[in-house]
Amino acid sequence: MEANVNIYNDTQDLLAPQSIDEGIALIQNPSSLRGLIELEKIFGNLFTRQEIKEAWKLNCYDIEKSALYLQDLAPENMPEIHQTTSEIKEKISREIELNDIVEPNNDTLIENVVEGPTRGKIALEFSLSPQYINTTVVIFYISDEILKEIFSFLSPCDRGKCATVCRTWKHIDLSTNYLYKIDCQRVWNKEQSRPDENVFPQPFNQTSVLWGANFPEEYKEPEEYLKSFKNWRNMWIKRPRIKFNGVYASKTIYYKQGEANIMNIPTYQKVVFYRYFRFYDDFSICCLTTAKKPRDIAHNVSKIYEGVRVGEWAKKKSQIVMHLLAKHEVYTYNFKICSTFSGAHDTLRLEAISSRAPNDLSFSIMNLSSDAWPKYFVFYPFK
Template identity: 25%
Template sequence: MATVIPPRTGLEHLQYLETKRPWLSLYGTRVRPVPPAGSSSSKPVYDSSLLHCMLPDELLQEVFMHMSPYALGRAACVCRKWRYATRSPILWRNACLKTWQVTGWEENERILWMQYGGSWRTMWQKRPHLRYDGLYVSRNTYIRAGIAEWRTTNPVHLVCYFRYIRFFTNGKFLYKTTPLRLKEVAKTLQGRPSKLDSVFGGRCTLTDTQVEAALIYPGKRPTVLRIRLRLRGTVTGANNRLDVLSLVTCGVDENEMSTGAEVLDVTEGWEEDETHNPDIPATSHRRGMAAFVFVPFEEVETSVLNLPVDKMDYYVPG
């Protein structure tokens, strides 16, 4: 007996090409008030998290693994389930080890149990640390008298300029002083700046809440810029302010330029009158000492620091 083979219509291959999407069943679902099970109360309870019925906890944790610690803090405010999911020690352990990678894994473990009771989340919130997801900006203004012409009274100009610092987890940082506003400089510091951008790199150390940073201005007469800062936050764990304690420039001997690593060694601290060139004494500056304010990259375009001088003649960082 001959076997009859039905004609191929192509529909049998759809099961291999179509990806199962169980969350599509949530579309068009009307959320209705449902009374609690086993309760005699007639007060309705709204189930507004239908997506959690289709999203397993393992997948939710995988999504949170790719988020920054400050994004996790915002995610914890979405609902109760997300709040419990963001308390996973693995998420905060990875954030702490990445932030303090210069300290080393063993030292971080010792600090964790000695000072923070073994909680990685508490360590992240209470241990001072520099932020790497944005820029620290210092807005400075001063009054400069103009030149008198004919019988015109001397004009007065309000000069505004900015200091920008971006820190990295390996103990290095980028520094730039310019009159350009935040949104015009952020793209330069996010990428790989060139020499024409006048961006200088240096090294820094963080001891408790004190930051010591140093960089070299190249040129015919190289100069070392040393900045001492104090880290603080407007709320717990923010670390969004840097107070300028001192700002010193000193000369560099030509013989020391070949050993730039030793010149930028800031691990043992430095004095205000310390200089690397006996012929050029150190100079302590008192202008441009406004505190640095942290601005995340996602808030660069909307920050108030982009306003011109006529709309914001001063700025109080708080």
């Protein structure tokens, strides 16, 4: 046992990798450690360490091939392969005297720190690898598998951020698309579980007929639609969703004719107001119409704010239907979720509005072409 230990200590410079290729070969094939020691035991009398290592390198770090290669090179009168332990001990002590091998201690650990490259994937691996890289037997890096493990602890927003740091991380984000499964389920399973009836019975105390012809009959999206996304990450990007961490705002400008002035020329008043919608994940919604600008009020819009109107919403694919309760009537809005670029889902396009009295099933469709109705609602996230 002791002899073996000595071999281990002695062969440390044999095993210390000289290049990155060697280090990788050692990691990928742990048995090559013992193989190298065996090679040196057998051919140590005939070849120097350097030659053995070169043979090993020439044969693509394969121990068996390099053994055959060395055997070809060796002269015919091979010495006996099996040596006794005492012989090995003698040999080692001789070598230590000759080469003056110093056992690694704390001082040498610090001196041997490698200056790693500063660019690219290798640089990342170096920055994540231990500092005493040159002194131990085996180099080890943080592998992609472990980076994937780390990514699995991050939220999708942090993963999206990490993916823009460097190419390796971008590749890892792409190859861990299964991680988006939980996030997809969190976002859309709730939506799919919406009851068919009205969520708020008052004043919508009638059946779903109240919703009108444009109401999506059921909220379950067909399986073919889900399969068309191919993988979870793609679904996370492409499938339209409503964001709850902000408000959808629109600006409306129109001109109103005022009283004529002294010169009898009619005057016009410019009217500017904003309309804010905030969606909640319990299928309720609140709407605020005010003249205040988004940066002043966007983060204050909530159900308890003075003057808001409440209602409820439903969604199918990119279609949104919602009811808003006004004083004496119910407004039904039809929206379509649009994106300014792929995956943004930051705009609602107004498709139709109809109004009715609460107890009357007949409804009237509003004319959207007038200036009083905005065409788009843009998303403002909370700070």
